[in-house]
Amino acid sequence: MTAVPGFRPGSSPRRDTLARLRRGWPAYLFLLPTLLLVGYFSYYPAYIAVTRAFTDWDGLNVPNFTGVENFQRAVSDPVMGQATLNMAIWVVLGLILALLPPLLISELIFHLRGRRRQYAYRTLFVIPIVIPSLVLLLVWGSFYRSDGLLNTLLGSVGLGGLRHDWLSDPGTALYSLIFLGFPYVDAFNFLLLYAGLQGIPQDVFDAAKIDGATGWRRVLRVDLPLLRPQLGLIAVLAIIGNVQYFISPLVLTSGGPGFATTVPALLMYFTATRDGEYGYAMAIAVLLMILVVALTGLSRWISRGSR
Amino acid sequence: MNRRLTLTALILAAPALASTAEAAPGSWRGTIYMSAADYAPNFPGVKKESQLKVFQQIADEYEKLYPGIKIRFHNQPIPDTNTMIRVKAAAGELFDVYWAQAYSLNSTLPKGVAVDLAPAFKQPNAYIPGNKAWQDVMDKAQLAEGRNPSGAVYTLSGDKVAYTIFYNKDLLKKVGITKAPATWPELIAASKKLQAAGIFPMHAVPAYPWWSRHFLTDFYSKDYAKLTGYDGLPGQSPLDEAVAIHKGILTPKDDRFMSWWPVMKQFTDTWPKDYLTADPAKNYDAFQDFVGQKEAMLYEGSYKVREMLDAGVKFPVGAFNFPKLSKNESKYTTGVNTANAYSGTGGFQFAMSTPLANKTMREKGKPEAVLDWMRFFGTPKNLQRLTTEQGTYAPTWPGTSVKLALSNFDSGAITSQIKLPERSIGAQTASANLGWVDMQRIFGLYLSGNITLDQAKAQAQTVLDRAAQDYARKNKVDLSKY
Numbered sequence: 001m002t003a004v005p006g007f008r009p010g011s012s013p014r015r016d017t018l019a020r021l022r023r024g025w026p027a028y029l030f031l032l033p034t035l036l037l038v039g040y041f042s043y044y045p046a047y048i049a050v051t052r053a054f055t056d057w058d059g060l061n062v063p064n065f066t067g068v069e070n071f072q073r074a075v076s077d078p079v080m081g082q083a084t085l086n087m088a089i090w091v092v093l094g095l096i097l098a099l100l101p102p103l104l105i106s107e108l109i110f111h112l113r114g115r116r117r118q119y120a121y122r123t124l125f126v127i128p129i130v131i132p133s134l135v136l137l138l139v140w141g142s143f144y145r146s147d148g149l150l151n152t153l154l155g156s157v158g159l160g161g162l163r164h165d166w167l168s169d170p171g172t173a174l175y176s177l178i179f180l181g182f183p184y185v186d187a188f189n190f191l192l193l194y195a196g197l198q199g200i201p202q203d204v205f206d207a208a209k210i211d212g213a214t215g216w217r218r219v220l221r222v223d224l225p226l227l228r229p230q231l232g233l234i235a236v237l238a239i240i241g242n243v244q245y246f247i248s249p250l251v252l253t254s255g256g257p258g259f260a261t262t263v264p265a266l267l268m269y270f271t272a273t274r275d276g277e278y279g280y281a282m283a284i285a286v287l288l289m290i291l292v293v294a295l296t297g298l299s300r301w302i303s304r305g306s307r
Numbered sequence: 308m309n310r311r312l313t314l315t316a317l318i319l320a321a322p323a324l325a326s327t328a329e330a331a332p333g334s335w336r337g338t339i340y341m342s343a344a345d346y347a348p349n350f351p352g353v354k355k356e357s358q359l360k361v362f363q364q365i366a367d368e369y370e371k372l373y374p375g376i377k378i379r380f381h382n383q384p385i386p387d388t389n390t391m392i393r394v395k396a397a398a399g400e401l402f403d404v405y406w407a408q409a410y411s412l413n414s415t416l417p418k419g420v421a422v423d424l425a426p427a428f429k430q431p432n433a434y435i436p437g438n439k440a441w442q443d444v445m446d447k448a449q450l451a452e453g454r455n456p457s458g459a460v461y462t463l464s465g466d467k468v469a470y471t472i473f474y475n476k477d478l479l480k481k482v483g484i485t486k487a488p489a490t491w492p493e494l495i496a497a498s499k500k501l502q503a504a505g506i507f508p509m510h511a512v513p514a515y516p517w518w519s520r521h522f523l524t525d526f527y528s529k530d531y532a533k534l535t536g537y538d539g540l541p542g543q544s545p546l547d548e549a550v551a552i553h554k555g556i557l558t559p560k561d562d563r564f565m566s567w568w569p570v571m572k573q574f575t576d577t578w579p580k581d582y583l584t585a586d587p588a589k590n591y592d593a594f595q596d597f598v599g600q601k602e603a604m605l606y607e608g609s610y611k612v613r614e615m616l617d618a619g620v621k622f623p624v625g626a627f628n629f630p631k632l633s634k635n636e637s638k639y640t641t642g643v644n645t646a647n648a649y650s651g652t653g654g655f656q657f658a659m660s661t662p663l664a665n666k667t668m669r670e671k672g673k674p675e676a677v678l679d680w681m682r683f684f685g686t687p688k689n690l691q692r693l694t695t696e697q698g699t700y701a702p703t704w705p706g707t708s709v710k711l712a713l714s715n716f717d718s719g720a721i722t723s724q725i726k727l728p729e730r731s732i733g734a735q736t737a738s739a740n741l742g743w744v745d746m747q748r749i750f751g752l753y754l755s756g757n758i759t760l761d762q763a764k765a766q767a768q769t770v771l772d773r774a775a776q777d778y779a780r781k782n783k784v785d786l787s788k789y
Contacts, residue, residue: 058417058418059393059397059417060393060396060397060417060419060420060663060664061417061418061419061663145579145581146579146580146581147579147601165579165580165581165755167581168580168581168582168583168584168585168755169580169755169757170584170752170757253584253585254585254586254588254589255586256584256585256586256748256751257584257748257751257752257755257757258584258748258751258752258757259748273389273390273393274389274415274740274744275415275739275740276389276393276415276416276417
């Protein structure tokens, strides 16, 4: 019997794995502490959350299995409905804010003449990263007060009619929270896009110039397609971040007025820390986890599909 | 599994231990850790002249009596008591004795963080001469109001907070007001004057549980005995509340129940709207406006005086009580003075941890020793010593007297309201978060003009019905039999 060219006698996958482990044991040994820590501090809490979501756990006593009762309660709760709608608005607007301003600023700085000038502006946009986010929130909270900077500014430029109780009006509270932090240039997103632009070979820009792609046309036809990996990553991180975000509603409005700024993550937080219903809070957490996975998958699928 | 069984057994045993304990710590020797909150002695960072010493003196007396037992007070700030209790209990490291709200222990905190003290309260306290049952020296209404529907009592409570309206004398003088408002129309007129002068009359979260009790106690004063008597005990318990809600008395079905909301709105319409829809916890932020002389008045508890001193308030502060209402404000008023209607439980409100929440309580004899320490400091004499020194809380036990030591602050208003009979009607504790969260949210939306009174009534009815149902379901009570 002659051997068929290109055909190797089969080897068991288990033996392959063991052989690989034997060959690379020093590397795996070095990885082990990290894996253990990640397992204990990241995967174990997630496992606890998933398993206790089906119980009436109060954070202390032995939990009793309650089946899908917590999930039924979550999906039938009208407050959860309002919170989910708020979150949807937040995710959509948050995505726009995470992508557009950093993209615009990175393009502008990238097109500046002179490396030193680029460096100076880049630094200017990154420096605010050192300010704790809570400080920013409290400052913006004071801006939004009835006697705050925003109303004072509006009054001083003759737009007194636009003065508003920004955080105590259900119609404006959510948008006030979403749109705090002007000029919305997230340092991480900006640097990611700027690095992406720097990574585009000069030949590509030269070729585009010869083809007549300059200005906005170049941005749309050359930069954006080549920045797709960075934009995709920012989109995924923004979706995950905004689904899980609840700090500004917690600090500035406690989810009010009414439930106007309540989001599911805040509901989860209050359910656990204020009401002591950890089982129900974990069910909300599991639903959020499923949503994050679904939205992340969807965004990856969209970005792949348009290639 | 065995561990769980052991813990369960210990929890079940704890009340029994308490009930059979002798008036002595027994043979156990070691350190008892206590979080005494506002009564904590030698607290770091407090000005020398404001330092409290009495609890340490009481501890020294106990240590002298029982060599080998040490009492240690926790002297770090606790920003969020309930979170501290949950976290420490989950780790099995809760303090042996700690400050906690009876309301929280009865509702949102997990069962098993505090020992049921009711059996111990029925036993004599040997540190009180001639005492037959420890509870005989306590305030009966306070004891009843803090009782869990199961009959358990988780806190040793002995004082209360007096609520009043503090005011910045300089700011009122600035707009020509030299005498504190004494009636509702005077209060509104003063507020409008201040508003016109660009001064915030008040800038705070109008806490529903606080304000509602003044109005409801007045409007329902003729029904007081009925509304507090369903459970056969003095004071208004969560059961009394749930029954009254179920009967439609403490709901919008009764015209009196929300007829005061427009009256209150007259007042809050003169305030900036920033805090109207906020969570009552935001009153900590609102307090800064009073300290910073941005608002002229502050409705708060007597404990706030110490905070004013700590915050370095230099301007003259006065106080006036919630004014008596007349028929002009509401046709439902009965003319009763309800200044004393809201009296929150205070700083002397201590719980004892269980072996589940505190592993050291599994040591043989320690629960008896800790309970004995509570008996020792929980006497009328020591309560008097503690409240006299602390100066911002009013002791509630019969025979004790209020001695407010509020620095150079004029405490006349607080002193006079404390002398009033203790009568209070509310709709806030039948279920967890009823008053502080659910009703507060509706109240805020109405006061800020975001919903009409009819919309508020509809929402309130839903919330109250759910609260009564929750109470009945959780406590297996048939409300219709009352």
